[in-house]
Amino acid sequence: MKKYSFLFMTALVLVSGCKSDVDFLDVKSTNILLVDEVFNDPRLVLSAVTDLYNRIPDLVKPSNMALYAAFDEAFASGDYGRHQNREYSYDDWNYWDYGYIREINLFIQRVDGSTKLSAAEKARFTAEGRYLRANAYFELVKRMGGVPLITEPLLYDYSGDVTNLRKPRAKESEVYDFVIAEMEAIKSVLPKTPGEKSRATYGLAVATKARAALYAGSIAKYGVNTPTVSLPGGEVGIPASKATAYFQTALASAQELINSGQYALYQKSPDLSTNFANIFLDKSGNPEVIFVEDFKLQSGKIHGFALDNQPRAITEEGERGGRLNPSLNLVQSFEKLDNTFAPLAINTGSATNYIYYDNPEDLFAGRDARLRGTVLVPGATFKDKSIDIFAGLLLGNGTFLSGDQLGQLKNVNGASVQVVGKSGPIEGYDGSAQGGFYMRKYNDPVPGSGQIGTQSEVWQVRYRYAEVLLNAAEAGFELGQNALAATYMNQVRSRAGLTTPLTTADITFDRIVHERKVELAFENHELWDMKRWRIAHIIFDGSNSDLTTKPGSATEPSTRVYSLWPYKVYNPGGANDGKWAFRKILSGRVTQSHVFRLGNYYSRIGDVIINNNPLIVRNPNQ
Amino acid sequence: MRYFCLPILLLTLGLTACQYDNFEPPKSTFEGRVVYKGEPILMQSANVAAGNNSDFPVFLELWQKAYNNRSSIRVPIKQDGSFSSLLFDGDYKLIVPNGQGPFLWKRTAANTPDSLDLTIRGSQKLDIEVTPYYMLRNSQLTVNGRKIAGSVQLEKVITDAINGKTVERVSLYVNKTQFVDAGNSINKADLAGSAITDLTKVNLTTADIPALVPLQDYVYARIGLKITGVEDMIYTPVQKINLK
Numbered sequence: 001m002k003k004y005s006f007l008f009m010t011a012l013v014l015v016s017g018c019k020s021d022v023d024f025l026d027v028k029s030t031n032i033l034l035v036d037e038v039f040n041d042p043r044l045v046l047s048a049v050t051d052l053y054n055r056i057p058d059l060v061k062p063s064n065m066a067l068y069a070a071f072d073e074a075f076a077s078g079d080y081g082r083h084q085n086r087e088y089s090y091d092d093w094n095y096w097d098y099g100y101i102r103e104i105n106l107f108i109q110r111v112d113g114s115t116k117l118s119a120a121e122k123a124r125f126t127a128e129g130r131y132l133r134a135n136a137y138f139e140l141v142k143r144m145g146g147v148p149l150i151t152e153p154l155l156y157d158y159s160g161d162v163t164n165l166r167k168p169r170a171k172e173s174e175v176y177d178f179v180i181a182e183m184e185a186i187k188s189v190l191p192k193t194p195g196e197k198s199r200a201t202y203g204l205a206v207a208t209k210a211r212a213a214l215y216a217g218s219i220a221k222y223g224v225n226t227p228t229v230s231l232p233g234g235e236v237g238i239p240a241s242k243a244t245a246y247f248q249t250a251l252a253s254a255q256e257l258i259n260s261g262q263y264a265l266y267q268k269s270p271d272l273s274t275n276f277a278n279i280f281l282d283k284s285g286n287p288e289v290i291f292v293e294d295f296k297l298q299s300g301k302i303h304g305f306a307l308d309n310q311p312r313a314i315t316e317e318g319e320r321g322g323r324l325n326p327s328l329n330l331v332q333s334f335e336k337l338d339n340t341f342a343p344l345a346i347n348t349g350s351a352t353n354y355i356y357y358d359n360p361e362d363l364f365a366g367r368d369a370r371l372r373g374t375v376l377v378p379g380a381t382f383k384d385k386s387i388d389i390f391a392g393l394l395l396g397n398g399t400f401l402s403g404d405q406l407g408q409l410k411n412v413n414g415a416s417v418q419v420v421g422k423s424g425p426i427e428g429y430d431g432s433a434q435g436g437f438y439m440r441k442y443n444d445p446v447p448g449s450g451q452i453g454t455q456s457e458v459w460q461v462r463y464r465y466a467e468v469l470l471n472a473a474e475a476g477f478e479l480g481q482n483a484l485a486a487t488y489m490n491q492v493r494s495r496a497g498l499t500t501p502l503t504t505a506d507i508t509f510d511r512i513v514h515e516r517k518v519e520l521a522f523e524n525h526e527l528w529d530m531k532r533w534r535i536a537h538i539i540f541d542g543s544n545s546d547l548t549t550k551p552g553s554a555t556e557p558s559t560r561v562y563s564l565w566p567y568k569v570y571n572p573g574g575a576n577d578g579k580w581a582f583r584k585i586l587s588g589r590v591t592q593s594h595v596f597r598l599g600n601y602y603s604r605i606g607d608v609i610i611n612n613n614p615l616i617v618r619n620p621n622q
Numbered sequence: 623m624r625y626f627c628l629p630i631l632l633l634t635l636g637l638t639a640c641q642y643d644n645f646e647p648p649k650s651t652f653e654g655r656v657v658y659k660g661e662p663i664l665m666q667s668a669n670v671a672a673g674n675n676s677d678f679p680v681f682l683e684l685w686q687k688a689y690n691n692r693s694s695i696r697v698p699i700k701q702d703g704s705f706s707s708l709l710f711d712g713d714y715k716l717i718v719p720n721g722q723g724p725f726l727w728k729r730t731a732a733n734t735p736d737s738l739d740l741t742i743r744g745s746q747k748l749d750i751e752v753t754p755y756y757m758l759r760n761s762q763l764t765v766n767g768r769k770i771a772g773s774v775q776l777e778k779v780i781t782d783a784i785n786g787k788t789v790e791r792v793s794l795y796v797n798k799t800q801f802v803d804a805g806n807s808i809n810k811a812d813l814a815g816s817a818i819t820d821l822t823k824v825n826l827t828t829a830d831i832p833a834l835v836p837l838q839d840y841v842y843a844r845i846g847l848k849i850t851g852v853e854d855m856i857y858t859p860v861q862k863i864n865l866k
Binding site for chain 2: 086087227228232542543544592593595597598599607608611618620621622
């Protein structure tokens with residue numbers, strides 16, 4: 001009986017099972033959306049473009065902070081490797097993500113082929129795709145020079161022959177031209193919504209155009225100073241004859257944005273330093289910010305900048321915090337309120353002839369308000385608490401007494417005295433303020449931001465109005481319109497409390513460089529600026545030169561990061577008891593001087609890429 | 623019985639299986655010097671950071687021919703001009719990449735670095751002949767109190783208008799260890815190229831050497847030449863100097 005029923009069932013399966021293979025296998029998936037499902041629903045297209053936004057390449061950013069300490073802006077308190085390496089690798093900062101570009105090309109093609117999207121939706125999504133693609137090419141050309149310009153998704157025909165997919169590198173100028181032309185084409189399609197900070201807008205397209213043209217112009221102009229940083233095919237290097245046209249484009253675009261009146265400098269808080277810090281913290285009705293990478297608590301998209309940079313004295317998470325210490329090199333660059341430059345007044349002549357201050361923060365008084373908006377100086381408060389930075393006691397006999405634990409107490413002449421700040425600095429103590437300073441820019445003051453389970457939702461600012469003004473000023477300066485340059489620079493400077501306006505005669509290359517250095521510190525500009533001005537190899541020249549005494553000069557070597565350590569005078573009954581003295585320190589962890597080689601101007605294109613596409617020529621000097 | 627078999631089987635597998643997986647390590651030493659007419663060219667010492675392949679001041683590249691996907695092997699050059707590398711036997715090409723070294727390397731018609739065929743069958747010594755822009759001759763270092771004075775003669779080797787380069791500066795470097803160069807010095811003296819009137823009489827003197835901590839009554843010094851437009855400097859031999 002059993003046998004019969006088995007046979008019967010087999011027969012049944014054979015007869016019915018194979019009846020329609022096609023229908024049987026064609027089951028609608030419950031967890032995968034197909035291409036035409038996605039591209040026929042505007043909400044799903046928005047998710048797709050969000051993913052592309054999420055993958056915008058930025059080299060230096062709060063959520064990837066190690067590179068902040070790679071140059072001269074900061075000392076890395078805990079990861080000393082960069083301070084102990086001399087050369088930068090030719091592979092550093094390289095980028096070659098054609099997978100991303102292909103997906104953007106596919107996105108544009110699929111939006112175009114969609115049947116259910118309205119014309120307005122199609123236009124905006126396409127423009128956003130084109131913005132992201134041009135932005136990726138901008139990033140590629142900054143890092144690698146001219147790259148193959150692929151604007152269609154390439155298709156492999158499975159013939160075993162890929163030669164038709166191999167494209168040579170475009171000229172560096174052609175990539176910049178592409179970015180500029182794309183911005184020009186899409187700016188009128190994108191919405192004029194200055195309140196929109198996370199998506200491409202009219203303002204962003206114009207700002208990007210100005211920045212790209214300025215970069216191309218300065219490479220054309222200053223490339224003559226490094227004649228070997230070029231390739232005969234123009235893949236690297238732009239002819240000097242093109243400089244003026246690029247600067248004109250940059251100035252015109254920046255002025256277009258300025259005159260549109262859509263954005264303004266952030267001026268909400270009467271305290272100018274707090275006002276400056278709030279540009280990066282205030283997400284409601286911020287008139288200055290143009291484009292950001294946004295973060296949100298409890299959404300999964302958060303970052304740990306506050307966790308890793310909270311002052312150690314007030315840390316919310318055990319041993320975490322204090323990793324990034326702004327350098328004395330940067331701090332002394334902030335000028336005085338009378339528009340002059342001077343190193344910090346810590347001694348008269350010799351290192352032990354201290355100048356004594358009643359409060360540690362008095363040393364920084366009378367300087368550009370952006371200093372204390374960027375940096376937490378000794379004596380400052382954060383989250384309304386003291387950050388307690390001091391390296392030790394300066395005793396009556398001129399010797400120092402310090403400790404090896406944060407906030408350590410020691411017995412001095414029978415009294416128990418705190419001999420080192422709760423934030424340090426202690427040489428080699430990870431997270432202590434070994435540079436003498438902590439970060440304020442991007443550092444989240446919201447309670448809980450220093451906890452691992454909460455972290456920070458401070459956004460990463462990619463474009464803001466002050467940079468547009470500085471771009472306009474620089475382009476104006478390069479075109480010989482110094483009066484115009486002064487007008488734009490003075491707007492940025494008066495917001496920072498430098499109320500004495502610069503005159504036409506004050507506008508020099510050094511001024512342009514300096515203004516960007518202090519206004520845009522830690523905002524992913526330093527490397528690109530140094531590269532396009534072709535001064536990176538002069539500033540990081542490998543010499544173990546001392547900290548410059550001319551902080552206003554653009555070409556002073558700055559190969560090692562210096563620290564400033566405050567000491568509390570402990571001399572009961574003595575003249576200076578309770579006052580503060582300062583020492584300039586070169587940390588023992590800083591053992592090498594940076595050298596930026598000519599081969600570092602454009603990162604190395606890997607052997608794998610060249611094996612796959614022999615049409616790619618190598619970058620110069622590598 | 624069945625259960626006894628299993629460990630024996632596993633053991634046999636363990637003892638025999640890996641035999642075919644392992645490569646022999648590279649055993650052939652390829653070493654030599656970078657020379658001009660038999661004299662080594664002295665350069666900056668290699669600051670070798672682990673895991674960072676291109677962190678060498680001056681290096682050669684070897685390309686093994688056996689594979690389709692090629693990737694270079696970088697061979698750093700030491701401060702005495704020598705190099706050494708452990709290689710697999712095989713056929714290689716050797717090049718000096720663009721921008722490396724204070725010397726000129728032959729170029730192809732397509733203006734890429736010319737290559738040198740190299741067959742490695744067992745250890746091999748090979749001096750690589752190059753043409754430096756300048757040679758440093760007859761260097762002398764003397765001590766006077768805590769100042770160090772140096773003199774050197776510059777011999778311009780490449781004199782034609784296309785490839786010839788001018789002197790950017792001559793520098794005297796002093797360091798506590800025998801690694802002395804532009805990146806490793808406690809004291810230095812610079813002389814700009816424009817201040818040099820006679821290439822055969824170049825003299826420099828450093829400032830006073832500061833007190834050394836821990837106490838050390840000797841230093842090392844050598845003179846380097848920076849050529850305009852060339853990144854890597856050429857140096858004289860390192861000399862130990864007693865500060866008495």
